[in-house]
Amino acid sequence: MEKKRTTIVLFSGDYDKAMAAYIIANGAAAYDHEVTIFHTFWGINALRKQEPVTVKKGFLEKMFAKMMPRGAEKLGLSKMQMLGMGPKMIKHVMNKHNALTLTQLVEMAQEQDIKLVTCTMTMDLLGLQKEELLDGIEYAGVAAYLADAEDGNVNLFI
Amino acid sequence: MEKKRTTIVLFSGDYDKAMAAYIIANGAAAYDHEVTIFHTFWGINALRKQEPVTVKKGFLEKMFAKMMPRGAEKLGLSKMQMLGMGPKMIKHVMNKHNALTLTQLVEMAQEQDIKLVTCTMTMDLLGLQKEELLDGIEYAGVAAYLADAEDGNVNLFI
Amino acid sequence: MEKKRTTIVLFSGDYDKAMAAYIIANGAAAYDHEVTIFHTFWGINALRKQEPVTVKKGFLEKMFAKMMPRGAEKLGLSKMQMLGMGPKMIKHVMNKHNALTLTQLVEMAQEQDIKLVTCTMTMDLLGLQKEELLDGIEYAGVAAYLADAEDGNVNLFI
Numbered sequence: 001m002e003k004k005r006t007t008i009v010l011f012s013g014d015y016d017k018a019m020a021a022y023i024i025a026n027g028a029a030a031y032d033h034e035v036t037i038f039h040t041f042w043g044i045n046a047l048r049k050q051e052p053v054t055v056k057k058g059f060l061e062k063m064f065a066k067m068m069p070r071g072a073e074k075l076g077l078s079k080m081q082m083l084g085m086g087p088k089m090i091k092h093v094m095n096k097h098n099a100l101t102l103t104q105l106v107e108m109a110q111e112q113d114i115k116l117v118t119c120t121m122t123m124d125l126l127g128l129q130k131e132e133l134l135d136g137i138e139y140a141g142v143a144a145y146l147a148d149a150e151d152g153n154v155n156l157f158i
Numbered sequence: 159m160e161k162k163r164t165t166i167v168l169f170s171g172d173y174d175k176a177m178a179a180y181i182i183a184n185g186a187a188a189y190d191h192e193v194t195i196f197h198t199f200w201g202i203n204a205l206r207k208q209e210p211v212t213v214k215k216g217f218l219e220k221m222f223a224k225m226m227p228r229g230a231e232k233l234g235l236s237k238m239q240m241l242g243m244g245p246k247m248i249k250h251v252m253n254k255h256n257a258l259t260l261t262q263l264v265e266m267a268q269e270q271d272i273k274l275v276t277c278t279m280t281m282d283l284l285g286l287q288k289e290e291l292l293d294g295i296e297y298a299g300v301a302a303y304l305a306d307a308e309d310g311n312v313n314l315f316i
Numbered sequence: 317m318e319k320k321r322t323t324i325v326l327f328s329g330d331y332d333k334a335m336a337a338y339i340i341a342n343g344a345a346a347y348d349h350e351v352t353i354f355h356t357f358w359g360i361n362a363l364r365k366q367e368p369v370t371v372k373k374g375f376l377e378k379m380f381a382k383m384m385p386r387g388a389e390k391l392g393l394s395k396m397q398m399l400g401m402g403p404k405m406i407k408h409v410m411n412k413h414n415a416l417t418l419t420q421l422v423e424m425a426q427e428q429d430i431k432l433v434t435c436t437m438t439m440d441l442l443g444l445q446k447e448e449l450l451d452g453i454e455y456a457g458v459a460a461y462l463a464d465a466e467d468g469n470v471n472l473f474i
Contacts, residue, residue, distance in 0.1 A: 004308050009472070011336055013395055016199055020169055020315075023279075027300035033308070041332055042395050060409055067396060079171055079200050080225060090283075093218055097282055121339075124413055125406075142343035150320050150349070150469045153308045156167070156315040157336075157472040162466050174357055178327055178473075181437075185458035191466070237329055237358050238383060248441075251376055255440055311466045314325070314473040 006033045006154040009145065013042025013068070015075035015087055015102060021158045022105035028154065029112040037109070038145045040119035043158075044126070046072045046102065047118060047133045061127025068126070072102040110136055117144065164191045164312040167303065171200025171226070173233035173245055173260060179316045180263035186312065187270040195267070196303045198277035201316075202284070204230045204260065205276060205291045219285025226284070230260040268294055275302065322349045322470040325461065329358025329385065330394035331403055331418060337474045338421035344470065345428040353425070354461045356435035359474075360442070362388045362418065363434060363449045377443025384442070388418040426452055433460065 006028035010021045021037060029035045039047055050071035057065065069075050080086040094101065100108065109116060117138045123129070130139070149155050164186035168179045179195060187193045197205055208229035215223065227233050238244040252259065258266065267274060275296045281287070288297070307313050322344035326337045337353060345351045355363055366387035373381065385391050396402040410417065416424065425432060433454045439445070446455070465471050 006304075006308075009336075009340075011333065011474075017169065020167075020198060023300055024167075024304070027304055031301065031304055031308075033304075040336060060405065063405075064409075089218065089221075093222075093283055093285075099279070099283060121415070125409055125415060127409075142339055143347065146322075146340070146343055146347055146349075146470070150322075150344075150347075152470070154304070154310070154313050155470050155472065156313065157474050158169075158315050164462075164466075175327065178325075178356060181458055182325075182462070185462055189459065189462055189466075191462075247376065247379075251380075251441055251443075257437070257441060312462070312468070312471050314471065316327075316473050 004031075004033045005035075005148065005152045007036045007038065007145070007149040007152045009157045010037050010039050010043035010046065011041050012078070012158055013045045013075055014078035015072075016077050016079070016090070017158050018043070018046045018072065018075060019102050019105065021156075022102065022109055024156070025114050026105060026108050026112060029109070029114050033153070035112075036115040036117060036148045038117045038119065038148075040122050042068070044118055044122055044128065044133070045069045045075060046106065047116065047137055049132060049134060050074070053132045055129045055131055057127055064126045065128070065132070072106055075102070106134070162191045163193075163306065163310040165194045165196065165303070165307040165310045167315045168195050168197050168201035168204065169199050170236070170316055171203045171233055172236035173230075174235050174237070174248070175316050176201065176204045176230065176233060177260050177263065179314075180260065180267055182314070183272050184263060184266050184270060187267070187272050191311070193270075194273040194275060194306045196275045196277065196306075198280050200226070202276055202280055202286065202291070203227050203233060204264065205274065205295055207290060207292060208232070211290045213287045213289055215285055222284045223286070223290070230264055233260070264292070320349045321351075321464065321468045323352045323354065323461070323465040323468045325473045326353050326355050326359035326362065327357050328394070328474055329361045329391055331388075331391035332393050332395070332406070333474050334359065334362045334388065334391060335418050335421065337472075338418065338425055340472070341430050342421060342424050342428060345425070345430050349469070351428075352431040352433060352464045354433045354435065354464075356438050358384070360434055360438055360444065360449070361385045361391060362422065363432065363453055365448060365450060366390070369448045371445045371447055373443055380442045381444070381448070388422055391418070422450070431464075
């Protein structure tokens with residue numbers, strides 16, 4: 001029997017939305033789906049390394065890099081941002097309930113062989129370089145996304 | 159012939175997005191699909207009872223309960239919120255055109271036997287209790303969502 | 317062999333989300349999918365003509381028309397709006413990389429025979445008239461959307 005397939009476009013750079021994407025993805029992998037998360041636009045920020053990486057960049061690219069959150073734990077919330085207090089409250093509550101952080105969910109995804117793909121067009125536009133992202137990420141365009149998605153059972157845009 | 163299946167993850171707590179979810183869901187049920195709406199994160203607020211419910215809670219859980227909108231008609235808009243004027247304008251216009259409110263769309267969904275599910279992990283995180291939500295709701299986790307979604311024809315994340 | 321089918325609900329009125337929708341849609345059409353974009357709520361603004369159109373309207377309808385962006389290039393960003401500087405920066409960067417603007421992506425969609433549909437219920441609610449939208453658009457309701465989506469391979473809500 002062929003494996004079921006789940007393919008998620010992660011467009012959003014919000015902590016809560018990225019969490020939802022990774023919870024569904026990890027769940028699907030646990031139920032033996034082949035899973036791909038295609039990170040595009042702000043969704044790429046979830047894969048940035050937390051420490052600064054020295055790469056050569058133009059002015060605008062430097063500005064983007066500075067303004068965008070560096071890594072999973074720096075993302076904000078889609079709701080109840082509340083001057084930065086929201087993410088702290090949520091993380092406090094998550095910790096209390098032993099829920100996994102986004103960083104841990106990304107690690108689990110890599111352990112479960114979920115295919116983490118980054119959109120090359122967005123990398124170009126935002127001036128991001130491979131050295132700035134986590135290791136083990138694949139790089140591809142919309143054609144590769146569609147090839148995975150068109151045979152999919154669960155396709156989501158988050 | 160097997161029934162078609164529509165499964166919607168309602169993540170958003172915006173009035174307009176919840177309306178879109180319930181309009182698609184009710185449409186699909188009218189066309190004889192089996193329909194599930196899986197409410198997670200802020201999407202749960204659409205199912206809160208409008209009157210306050212007395213339940214025992216810790217401090218953070220009380221704060222969440224206070225800050226989040228209580229029930230469908232308290233939700234804000236994703237766009238044109240305009241200091242609270244947006245939702246009133248939209249509801250005025252909807253009333254003029256005899257469009258159903260979100261509350262009425264939720265009632266219609268229950269009459270059409272749409273399965274309304276609430277994410278147990280979110281209930282835990284936000285400290286919500288079953289007494290605070292409408293009657294007739296099911297409670298489940300991501301595994302139950304995937305079981306419905308993987309055989310689905312229309313899968314959406316809203 | 318039957319053609320694959322991609323159906324996208326474009327709910328969002330954000331420039332970056334509309335770009336993502338049209339990039340996926342144009343990609344799918346290039347891979348020989350039958351593609352429909354169903355524009356609802358704020359997503360309709362991507363199809364508004366840029367020049368003002370004189371039509372008779374009531375007071376509220378005039379207000380909506382004034383407050384909502386007129387045409388693809390007037391849309392804001394979902395993130396990094398930064399008092400209007402964000403869209404300019406993104407467009408500058410897109411221009412530098414020879415990326416297509418949203419207006420060009422919509423034109424390409426029409427050339428590729430992507431079915432661009434506008435939700436009649438939203439037209440009524442927001443008081444928009446056909447003269448205000450681009451030529452070659454179809455008008456339909458949720459039933460038509462479901463008919464396309466239920467046989468779809470890739471279904472997204474953006």
